[in-house]
Amino acid sequence: MSEVRELAGRAQxxxxxxxxxxxxxxxxxxxxxxxxxxxxxxxxxEANARDMxxxxxxxxxxxxxxxxxxxxxxxxxxxxALKSLSVLPDPIGEVVxxxxxxxxxxxxxxxxxxxxxxxxxxxxxxxxxDAAGLCIKTGNAVVLRGGSLAVESNLAITKVLAAAAVGAGxxxxxIASVSSTDREAAEELMRLHGVIDVLIPRGGAxxxxxxxxxxxxxxxxxxxxxxxxxxxxxxxxxxxxRIVVNAKCQRPGVCNAAETLLIDESIHEVVLPPILxxxxxxxxTVHADDxxxxxxxxxxxxxxxxxxxxxxxxxLQIACxxxxxxxxxxxxxxxxxxxxxxxxxxxxxxxxxxFLNEVDAAAVYVNASTRFTDGGEFGLGAEIGISTxxxxxxxxxxxxxxxTTKYVAMGSGQIRE
Amino acid sequence: MSEVRELAGRAQxxxxxxxxxxxxxxxxxxxxxxxxxxxxxxxxxEANARDMxxxxxxxxxxxxxxxxxxxxxxxxxxxxALKSLSVLPDPIGEVVxxxxxxxxxxxxxxxxxxxxxxxxxxxxxxxxxDAAGLCIKTGNAVVLRGGSLAVESNLAITKVLAAAAVGAGxxxxxIASVSSTDREAAEELMRLHGVIDVLIPRGGAxxxxxxxxxxxxxxxxxxxxxxxxxxxxxxxxxxxxRIVVNAKCQRPGVCNAAETLLIDESIHEVVLPPILxxxxxxxxTVHADDxxxxxxxxxxxxxxxxxxxxxxxxxLQIACxxxxxxxxxxxxxxxxxxxxxxxxxxxxxxxxxxFLNEVDAAAVYVNASTRFTDGGEFGLGAEIGISTxxxxxxxxxxxxxxxTTKYVAMGSGQIRE
Numbered sequence: 001m002s003e004v005r006e007l008a009g010r011a012q013x014x015x016x017x018x019x020x021x022x023x024x025x026x027x028x029x030x031x032x033x034x035x036x037x038x039x040x041x042x043x044x045x046e047a048n049a050r051d052m053x054x055x056x057x058x059x060x061x062x063x064x065x066x067x068x069x070x071x072x073x074x075x076x077x078x079x080x081a082l083k084s085l086s087v088l089p090d091p092i093g094e095v096v097x098x099x100x101x102x103x104x105x106x107x108x109x110x111x112x113x114x115x116x117x118x119x120x121x122x123x124x125x126x127x128x129x130d131a132a133g134l135c136i137k138t139g140n141a142v143v144l145r146g147g148s149l150a151v152e153s154n155l156a157i158t159k160v161l162a163a164a165a166v167g168a169g170x171x172x173x174x175i176a177s178v179s180s181t182d183r184e185a186a187e188e189l190m191r192l193h194g195v196i197d198v199l200i201p202r203g204g205a206x207x208x209x210x211x212x213x214x215x216x217x218x219x220x221x222x223x224x225x226x227x228x229x230x231x232x233x234x235x236x237x238x239x240x241x242r243i244v245v246n247a248k249c250q251r252p253g254v255c256n257a258a259e260t261l262l263i264d265e266s267i268h269e270v271v272l273p274p275i276l277x278x279x280x281x282x283x284x285t286v287h288a289d290d291x292x293x294x295x296x297x298x299x300x301x302x303x304x305x306x307x308x309x310x311x312x313x314x315x316l317q318i319a320c321x322x323x324x325x326x327x328x329x330x331x332x333x334x335x336x337x338x339x340x341x342x343x344x345x346x347x348x349x350x351x352x353x354x355f356l357n358e359v360d361a362a363a364v365y366v367n368a369s370t371r372f373t374d375g376g377e378f379g380l381g382a383e384i385g386i387s388t389x390x391x392x393x394x395x396x397x398x399x400x401x402x403x404t405t406k407y408v409a410m411g412s413g414q415i416r417e
Numbered sequence: 418m419s420e421v422r423e424l425a426g427r428a429q430x431x432x433x434x435x436x437x438x439x440x441x442x443x444x445x446x447x448x449x450x451x452x453x454x455x456x457x458x459x460x461x462x463e464a465n466a467r468d469m470x471x472x473x474x475x476x477x478x479x480x481x482x483x484x485x486x487x488x489x490x491x492x493x494x495x496x497x498a499l500k501s502l503s504v505l506p507d508p509i510g511e512v513v514x515x516x517x518x519x520x521x522x523x524x525x526x527x528x529x530x531x532x533x534x535x536x537x538x539x540x541x542x543x544x545x546x547d548a549a550g551l552c553i554k555t556g557n558a559v560v561l562r563g564g565s566l567a568v569e570s571n572l573a574i575t576k577v578l579a580a581a582a583v584g585a586g587x588x589x590x591x592i593a594s595v596s597s598t599d600r601e602a603a604e605e606l607m608r609l610h611g612v613i614d615v616l617i618p619r620g621g622a623x624x625x626x627x628x629x630x631x632x633x634x635x636x637x638x639x640x641x642x643x644x645x646x647x648x649x650x651x652x653x654x655x656x657x658x659r660i661v662v663n664a665k666c667q668r669p670g671v672c673n674a675a676e677t678l679l680i681d682e683s684i685h686e687v688v689l690p691p692i693l694x695x696x697x698x699x700x701x702t703v704h705a706d707d708x709x710x711x712x713x714x715x716x717x718x719x720x721x722x723x724x725x726x727x728x729x730x731x732x733l734q735i736a737c738x739x740x741x742x743x744x745x746x747x748x749x750x751x752x753x754x755x756x757x758x759x760x761x762x763x764x765x766x767x768x769x770x771x772f773l774n775e776v777d778a779a780a781v782y783v784n785a786s787t788r789f790t791d792g793g794e795f796g797l798g799a800e801i802g803i804s805t806x807x808x809x810x811x812x813x814x815x816x817x818x819x820x821t822t823k824y825v826a827m828g829s830g831q832i833r834e
Contacts, residue, residue: 016751020774099796105785107795114807115777193629197807212610212633218808219635239830246832334433356825357437360532368522368828377833378524378824379516390531390614390821391635392809404807407795408773411785413656415663416794 003180004143004188008116008195010173011141015115017171018139023090026136029168033136034082036164037129037157041075047156048125055149067124068150078126082133088381091399092139106410111403113139115197118189120145120211122203125153132161132175134384138402141174143196145189147203148181155179190215197404198392202385205312220392220401222385225255225340226312227370230329230355232346233264237271239367240345241278246369247343249282253314255386256341256373260309260319262329265291268322273297276320284316291322309336326351330358337361340388341370362388362395420597421560421605425533425612427590428558432532434588435556440507446553446585451499453581454546454574458492464573465542472566484541485567495543499550505798508816509556523827528820530556532614535606537562537628539620542570549578549592551801555819558591560613562606564620565598572596607632614821615809619802622729637809637818639802642672642757643729644787647746647772649763650681654688656784657762658695663786664760666699670731672803673758673790677726677736679746682708685739690714693737701733708739726753743768747775754778757805758787779805779812 001009018026037044048070055068091111098108117140119131128144135142146154158177166172178185190199193216200220201211211219229247231240247258263272273295276286280298287304308319309332323329333342343365344355352366363373373396375383380398387393393401418426454461465487472485508528515525534557536548545561552559563571575594583589595602607616610633617637618628628636646664648657664675680689690712693703697715704721725736726749740746750759760782761772769783780790790813792800797815804810810818 016775016777019777101789101794101796103789105789109812216629218806220808236830242830242832250833352827356827358433360433360436361823363824363826365826366828368826368831369833371833372518372520372522372826372831373824377518379518389635391637394821395526395824404811406778407780407790407812409780409782409785409789410769410773411783413653413659414785414789415659416667416786416788 002185002188004178004185005192007173007176007178008118008143008189008192011116011143011176012195014171014173015113015141018141018174019113019115021139021170023092025169026090026139027086029136029165029170030082030086030133032164032168033129033133033161034079034086036160037075037079037082040160041072044075044153044156044160045070045072047152050152051150060149064149068153070125070153074126078129081130085133085137085382088137088399090137091403096405103414104412105414108408109405110408111400112406114402114404116141116143116195117402118143118145118192118196118199118217120186120189120199120201120203120207122147122207125150125157127202128154128157128177129161131384132158134382134399134402136165136170136174137382138399140402143176143178143189145178145186151179151181186210187214190217193217200385220385220387220397221389222387223255224312224338224388225257225386226259226310226336226338227256227341228260228262228333228337228343229258229370230323230333230342230344231261231263231267231271231275232326232329232344232348232351233266234348234351235267235271235345236347237274240271241275243343243345243367243369244275245278245282247371248279248284248318249316250369250371252316255312256370257314258318258343258370259312260321260336262321262323262332264329265322265324268292269295272320272322276301279318282316284318287317287319289321292320312338326354330355333359333361338388340386341365341373343368343370362386419602419605421595421602422609424590424593424595425535425560425606425609428533428560428593429612431588431591432530432558435558435591436530436532438556438587440509442586443507443553443556444503446582446587447499447503447550449581449585450546450550450553450578451496451503453577454492454496454499457577458489461492461570461573461577462487462489464569467569468567477566481566485570487542487570491543495546498547502550502554502799505554505816507554508820513822520831521829522831525825526822527825528817529823531819531821533558533560533612534819535560535562535609535613535616535634537603537606537616537618537620537624539564539624542567542574544619545571545574545594546578548801549575551799551816551819553582553587553591554799555816557819560593560595560606562595562603568596568598603627604631607634610634617802637802637804637814638806639804640672641729641755641805642674642803643676643727643753643755644673644758645677645679645750645754645760646675646787647740647750647759647761648678648680648684648688648692649743649746649761649765649768650683651765651768652684652688652762653764654691657688658692660760660762660784660786661692662695662699664788665696665701665735666733667786667788669733672729673787674731675735675760675787676729677738677753679738679740679749681746682739682741685709686712689737689739696735699733701735704734704736706738709737729755743771747772750776750778755805757803758782758790760785760787779803
């Protein structure tokens with residue numbers, strides 16, 4: 001039997017037992033996991049040192065090395081995140097709806113764990129602990145499959161977490177990491193229909209595409225964000241500048257950062273130059289259409305191509321287009337956007353309402369930065385990712401996104417006539 | 418451009434406009450659709466007559482012919498179903514959660530249509546009108562792909578409904594049926610990622626398997642039901658008999674009918690024979706394990722094989738197995754069941770609680786027939802199908818299952834620090 005199938009099979013068995021653990025048991029396990037990360041940090045740091053060494057041999061870039069590196073301070077932060085999960089309210093067991101049917105059956109729709117959650121990710125080793133913690137909190141077994149660069153760190157973290165969870169009374173096999181980092185192992189995981197209840201890919205567009213193409217298990221797509229800021233003719237110019245610069249520059253590498261600036265033609269000659277200059281000052285390269293370039297406001301500008309409208313730069317780059325008005329802006333966003341986060345800057349009531357209603361995205365904003373699309377900012381307490389699909393969960397996914405429901409019916413001999 | 422892509426593209430455009438129609442507009446369209454079905458029934462009945470003729474040439478069986486046949490009474494019933502949809506509460510626009518964030522942003526999570534719903538089905542032509550009605554009620558555009566036997570009827574019904582909807586002010590292209598009934602057309606529909614927002618297959622296990630294997634669009638699996646009735650040693654024998662006979666015989670061809678009877682060894686010699694005799698009297702063939710056969714209670718019995726435990730007969734057949742007790746019953750159900758509807762008959766409190774907690778299914782019952790798993794019985798008002806997956810919707814799916822949500826954020830210049 002392959003490693004993937006074996007781990008998933010054990011996770012499936014564990015899920016049955018996990019579903020019947022109490023809130024207190026799972027919270028105690030989270031605290032034990034948090035404690036173990038720190039008390040056994042030496043083995044994690046040793047494994048991480050091996051990953052770092054291998055990455056250096058491969059001439060990995062500095063920013064990737066920084067993401068990969070663990071140290072006692074970072075381990076402490078990961079441990080604290082697990083502790084804070086333990087004090088969040090437990091969604092499991094919540095009665096979502098209920099009542100007595102006409103025939104006397106007492107029917108309740110109850111929130112229960114999904115079962116086995118698989119997560120394929122490319123990011124930093126802290127995702128390993130975060131994802132395991134979120135799944136244990138919600139009573140799910142988890143099969144993790146991280147990127148090859150962090151494989152030793154991920155396996156060490158998983159080993160420590162799994163031992164702590166089992167030590168705290170949770171079933172064997174409830175947390176597992178796939179050690180094989182080849183493509184076949186990932187594809188096998190995507191195709192374990194009937195074993196994996198949901199697969200959440202966390203990574204770049206290539207990973208998401210591969211999952212959509214290959215998966216037979218239910219998937220929640222996350223993360224791609226080609227977000228727009230549209231400056232309407234009635235916008236407060238200072239507010240527009242602040243929001244554009246924040247949405248682009250505050251953290252350019254994340255999915256809720258802005259990638260395209262749209263601005264109304266009637267005001268672009270006056271309002272756009274200061275915005276472009278502020279972006280230039282922040283180090284942003286502007287991929288500009290003809291009308292923007294004709295302003296000659298800045299140096300750091302390149303001609304925009306059709307491709308730019310669909311590009312998620314995740315970098316200090318932005319596309320800029322002058323539009324005729326609200327209709328063109330909405331049509332452009334609904335054509336090129338990835339339905340993640342979209343904002344209008346306007347002082348006109350009816351433009352705001354139309355934008356909120358007609359733009360199809362997980363989060364739509366009036367007069368605020370797209371950067372707020374985040375589980376923490378939205379008050380969800382924790383976040384497993386940002387769903388860009390419409391099924392099951394949309395936008396930032398908190399603990400409830402890792403649950404499903406079950407109808408519980410208590411009768412007294414009812415039969416259907 | 419292929420027919421499928423063209424219809425789906427038109428549906429996608431229609432969905433944008435549909436999402437911004439009012440409840441009143443959509444309800445008026447439903448009434449217009451209901452009216453048109455009756456006023457234009459001649460063309461529908463003519464198309465149906467062509468389907469019936471072609472089916473007879475193919476030597477189609479009597480029960481399938483009966484499902485296919487339309488007549489004025491049946492059209493009237495379909496029309497009435499659309500009318501009753503028009504008076505149900507509209508889920509669109511509901512504020513699911515909301516409030517003012519710490520930074521002053523007013524955030525609301527609002528229920529919105531999913532967008533473009535595709536439905537692949539094998540069943541009677543009434544599904545065409547039902548599915549179209551449910552989608553229009555919830556502001557979704559719909560692309561239908563029915564079975565080849567009913568293709569003329571489906572196209573005629575779609576033509577009438579679409580004309581009525583557009584006549585009532587809904588956008589062109591909001592209701593469409595694919596005329597091509599070959600496999601390629603269905604597979605193309607399954608792979609229109611980014612155009613189709615959800616695909617709901619309604620049909621047998623073969624269809625569901627093909628969709629799971631081929632789809633790149635999000636899918637809601639429906640319908641497969643290998644349901645069990647477990648008679649616990651503390652069961653009231655009369656109640657057990659009534660529930661078993663009802664769950665198996667009241668309508669054997671549906672997904673919530675019972676397919677396996679489990680009974681505790683300690684009582685099987687006394688309690689099982691009357692149940693078997695009642696089943697035999699109702700015309701049921703029993704696929705029985707050795708201990709059941711040893712009772713010699715009935716004539717219509719065949720030896721059960723491993724395959725029987727996993728079979729959804731959808732017929733007057735049932736598998737029967739004597740189990741050691743609650744543990745074996747739960748393990749058997751969690752191994753062979755399809756997580757649809759499962760029932761225990763018991764008078765023992767702790768057995769009931771364990772069954773409800775430990776059996777993993779969309780609906781779990783104590784002392785009631787599995788036949789109640791149904792949108793109408795559960796008070797959902799309408800039903801698009803019964804989900805047997807855990808993502809998005811589980812169990813009977815009402816109008817809310819055809820919606821998603823959108824975060825609407827109203828700010829006053831907030832940026833993220």
